[in-house]
Amino acid sequence: MHRTGALYGQFNTLEQQKDTASLGMWIFLVTEVMFFGGIMLAYTINRHTYFHAFAMGSNTLSLKLGGINTVVLLASSFTMAMAVWSSQVGKQKLIPMFLTLTIILGFVFFGIKYVEYAQKFHHHLVPGRNFDIAYCVNNPSKCEDIDAEDMDVERKEIAAAMAADPDLNAHAQLYYSAYFGMTGLHALHMIIGACLLFWLLRNSLAGAYTPVWNTPVDIVGLYWHFVDIVWIYLFPLLYLIDRHK
Amino acid sequence: MSTTSIATTGPALKLPEKHYLNSSWGIRSWLLTTDHKRIALLYLASVTFFFFIGGFFAMMIRLNLLTPSGYLLNADTYNRMFTMHGVTMVFFFLIPSIPAILGNFLIPLMVGAKDLAFPKINLLSWYIYIVGGCFTLYSMVSGGLDTGWTFYTPLSTVYSNSAVAPAVIGVFITGFSSILTGLNFLVTVHTMRAPGMTWFRLPLFVWAHYATSVVMILGTPVIAITLGLAAMERLFGLGFFNPAMGGDPILFQHLFWFYSHPAVYIMILPAMGVISELIPTFARKKLFGYHFVAAASLAIAVIGFVVWAHHMFLTGQSTYAALAFSFLTFLVAIPSAIKVFNWTATLFGGSISFDTPMLYAFGFLGLFLIGGLTGLFLGCLGIDMHVHDTYFVVAHFHYIMVGGAVMGYLGGLHFWWPKITGRMYPEWLARIAAFVLFVGFNLTFFPQFVLGYLGMPRRYHVYPPEFQVYNVMSTAGASILAVGYLLPMVYLTWAAFFGKVAGDNPWPATGLEWKTPSPPPTENFEVTPEVTWEPYDFHNRPDLGLDVAGQSQLAPAHGDD
Numbered sequence: 001m002h003r004t005g006a007l008y009g010q011f012n013t014l015e016q017q018k019d020t021a022s023l024g025m026w027i028f029l030v031t032e033v034m035f036f037g038g039i040m041l042a043y044t045i046n047r048h049t050y051f052h053a054f055a056m057g058s059n060t061l062s063l064k065l066g067g068i069n070t071v072v073l074l075a076s077s078f079t080m081a082m083a084v085w086s087s088q089v090g091k092q093k094l095i096p097m098f099l100t101l102t103i104i105l106g107f108v109f110f111g112i113k114y115v116e117y118a119q120k121f122h123h124h125l126v127p128g129r130n131f132d133i134a135y136c137v138n139n140p141s142k143c144e145d146i147d148a149e150d151m152d153v154e155r156k157e158i159a160a161a162m163a164a165d166p167d168l169n170a171h172a173q174l175y176y177s178a179y180f181g182m183t184g185l186h187a188l189h190m191i192i193g194a195c196l197l198f199w200l201l202r203n204s205l206a207g208a209y210t211p212v213w214n215t216p217v218d219i220v221g222l223y224w225h226f227v228d229i230v231w232i233y234l235f236p237l238l239y240l241i242d243r244h245k
Numbered sequence: 246m247s248t249t250s251i252a253t254t255g256p257a258l259k260l261p262e263k264h265y266l267n268s269s270w271g272i273r274s275w276l277l278t279t280d281h282k283r284i285a286l287l288y289l290a291s292v293t294f295f296f297f298i299g300g301f302f303a304m305m306i307r308l309n310l311l312t313p314s315g316y317l318l319n320a321d322t323y324n325r326m327f328t329m330h331g332v333t334m335v336f337f338f339l340i341p342s343i344p345a346i347l348g349n350f351l352i353p354l355m356v357g358a359k360d361l362a363f364p365k366i367n368l369l370s371w372y373i374y375i376v377g378g379c380f381t382l383y384s385m386v387s388g389g390l391d392t393g394w395t396f397y398t399p400l401s402t403v404y405s406n407s408a409v410a411p412a413v414i415g416v417f418i419t420g421f422s423s424i425l426t427g428l429n430f431l432v433t434v435h436t437m438r439a440p441g442m443t444w445f446r447l448p449l450f451v452w453a454h455y456a457t458s459v460v461m462i463l464g465t466p467v468i469a470i471t472l473g474l475a476a477m478e479r480l481f482g483l484g485f486f487n488p489a490m491g492g493d494p495i496l497f498q499h500l501f502w503f504y505s506h507p508a509v510y511i512m513i514l515p516a517m518g519v520i521s522e523l524i525p526t527f528a529r530k531k532l533f534g535y536h537f538v539a540a541a542s543l544a545i546a547v548i549g550f551v552v553w554a555h556h557m558f559l560t561g562q563s564t565y566a567a568l569a570f571s572f573l574t575f576l577v578a579i580p581s582a583i584k585v586f587n588w589t590a591t592l593f594g595g596s597i598s599f600d601t602p603m604l605y606a607f608g609f610l611g612l613f614l615i616g617g618l619t620g621l622f623l624g625c626l627g628i629d630m631h632v633h634d635t636y637f638v639v640a641h642f643h644y645i646m647v648g649g650a651v652m653g654y655l656g657g658l659h660f661w662w663p664k665i666t667g668r669m670y671p672e673w674l675a676r677i678a679a680f681v682l683f684v685g686f687n688l689t690f691f692p693q694f695v696l697g698y699l700g701m702p703r704r705y706h707v708y709p710p711e712f713q714v715y716n717v718m719s720t721a722g723a724s725i726l727a728v729g730y731l732l733p734m735v736y737l738t739w740a741a742f743f744g745k746v747a748g749d750n751p752w753p754a755t756g757l758e759w760k761t762p763s764p765p766p767t768e769n770f771e772v773t774p775e776v777t778w779e780p781y782d783f784h785n786r787p788d789l790g791l792d793v794a795g796q797s798q799l800a801p802a803h804g805d806d
């Protein structure tokens with residue numbers, strides 16, 4: 001039995017219960033800001049110190065895939081907002097539909113992220129012993145997913161960056177530490193969010209959320225929007241460092 | 246002394262028939278409880294367990310330092326001992342001790358709520374603590390770690406051959422328990438106060454925990470990400486802190502101390518909250534400058550966030566940064582001093598009784614004063630150059646952590662033990678234990694100030710023979726201190742089952758938690774209380790049974806018989 005709008009024992013009124021839950025989620029989001037803040041500080045300092053390596057690393061990412069993922073996540077924020085709205089105005093049938101859409105968009109994001117990660121593994125761009133920023137330009141046959149024109153651009157960029165920073169290969173690993181650290185943490189948050197969405201979906205199919213009581217939809221919505229906002233920062237920070245040519 | 250008893254004439258006190266301890270039985274009723282009072286007792290058991298593990302490591306350190314040659318441990322084992330002492334005591338004892346035990350038990354009672362805002366999250370935070378503890382225990386039994394409790398990189402991420410990863414992951418996990426506890430307290434204070442419980446009627450214990458929770462909320466996520474990155478660096482080769490890749494170990498220190506200095510205030514602010522309850526109760530007098538003490542808690546929490554780099558004066562940071570951090574360090578002493586002066590002013594003209602909790606409060610005042618002022622020595626750039634990484638630093642922070650936080654913790658435990666268990670501890674034995682603790686503590690740590698001033702560095706398992714006499718004193722003191730810790734553990738446990746029945750408000754004290762039976766019922770209050778009185782006001786409270794002068798007319802339930 002799940003509780004549809006029931007008052008938990010520690011509260012006196014439903015209103016108090018709802019205020020408490022929202023305040024709790026907002027404070028939790030504050031802790032999340034501090035959590036991501038630590039790694040963003042590490043990113044900022046290293047980007048400042050090793051700009052050439054960070055720009056080079058950024059240019060090896062696929063703008064197309066990152067851009068699509070940004071659109072996908074923004075769309076999922078929209079469907080989430082619609083799910084919250086449906087629960088507030090009592091459109092019971094629409095809640096599971098919008099939740100399902102949100103989940104699907106979340107999984108599209110995971111799928112694209114998986115393609116990107118796999119590419120980085122094949123291109124020897126994962127920090128560690130086998131990291132080689134110039135792996136693809138030296139072994140074009142192993143990187144057939146990069147077309148010849150892009151490969152030429154990358155060769156020139158790496159040569160220029162090497163000239164500016166002889167330790168490029170070491171410092172580019174810092175960029176990829178940031179890339180995997182930040183997008184990995186973001187993905188972890190999306191996985192948690194997807195689990196919460198499944199839970200909402202199950203309850204909403206049972207008609208649990210009404211205009212009187214829809215707190216879970218509301219606060220999971222807050223969380224989902226927060227995770228999207230993190231991506232709104234990550235996309236320019238990681239993909240758009242030096243794209244002005 | 247006002248505790249001298251005329252109790253024999255009064256009717257015999259009885260425990261309430263139904264209370265939170267006997268409302269349900271069996272292991273499940275404890276492990277799946279969402280009652281904040283039972284969760285507090287779960288924390289009490291587990292925190293005490295870790296305290297004695299940390300104490301064991303401390304004894305190994307002190308025994309080894311009995312002779313200059315390090316007759317007991319080799320250098321490598323010694324490194325592991327002091328590291329595990331620090332990790333256990335800081336992350337598994339000091340940080341959860343007062344908030345998770347006394348705060349958990351008392352905050353809903355003090356604000357007049359039936360429970361914390363999120364009872365299930367409260368239970369979850371205990372389980373997270375236990376999981377984190379298991380990782381750290383695993384690290385200990387698989388050889389321990391030798392990095393120092395600060396986990397400095399690149400030693401911790403690249404060079405150490407000890408079990409760093411499980412310990413770091415353990416501390417990382419436990420951090421979330423602290424975050425959730427802080428979140429629960431903040432929300433509870435905001436939304437769960439009883440009618441009439443305005444912000445400025447909140448006990449200062451609650452204000453102190455509010456400030457503590459702010460630190461937990463803003464600081465702990467930063468150590469979490471920092472240790473997370475360090476763990477990923479050790480396990481998967483990420484490079485932020487690794488100089489071989491161009492990473493910056495100093496960045497780790499900045500991020501580490503951004504939490505770990507405010508963490509000092511997570512440890513001391515709740516103890517200050519306890520002292521703010523003890524002193525008015527046993528001086529029978531309204532606390533002097535309530536608003537200032539409340540604001541001082543918040544000021545400490547805020548300023549405490551901008552002093553962290555005073556741990557890094559010798560890392561080669563810019564002189565101007567060092568100057569700024571030195572100045573801010575002096576600034577944070579001001580709210581602490583406000584508190585100490587206000588407590589002292591409360592004593593003036595009060596009707597003071599020397600019950601055990603008050604003895605701990607006096608102990609706190611003196612020891613915190615020494616610890617705080619030597620902190621200013623260390624915050625002063627010139628002196629820090631000389632005594633950096635010596636026993637002077639060790640003595641300083643033990644005066645704050647043990648002399649301050651642990652004294653407050655034990656004082657609070659004695660004060661609220663009758664509320665928690667419904668029974669009174671043996672008063673004279675407790676006074677003797679408090680005295681033993683005070684003597685043992687000073688004998689352990691005061692010689693370390695001298696040692697540090699003379700130049701003995703910390704974290705070495707051997708030392709020049711001329712330092713031996715102070716080290717022998719310190720080790721002797723540590724043995725006395727150990728007795729001082731074992732005594733309360735034994736008699737408090739005994740008193741929980743066999744002590745004299747205490748009654749609802751044995752002291753008497755003014756807080757809302759004393760308006761409900763001891764031990765309280767599961768739902769805390771039969772009816773939601775309405776608060777109509779000002780905090781610590783003994784004069785307008787006929788229900789306390791005091792006459793106008795504030796002297797007790799009722800006999801206290803314990804006595805000197």
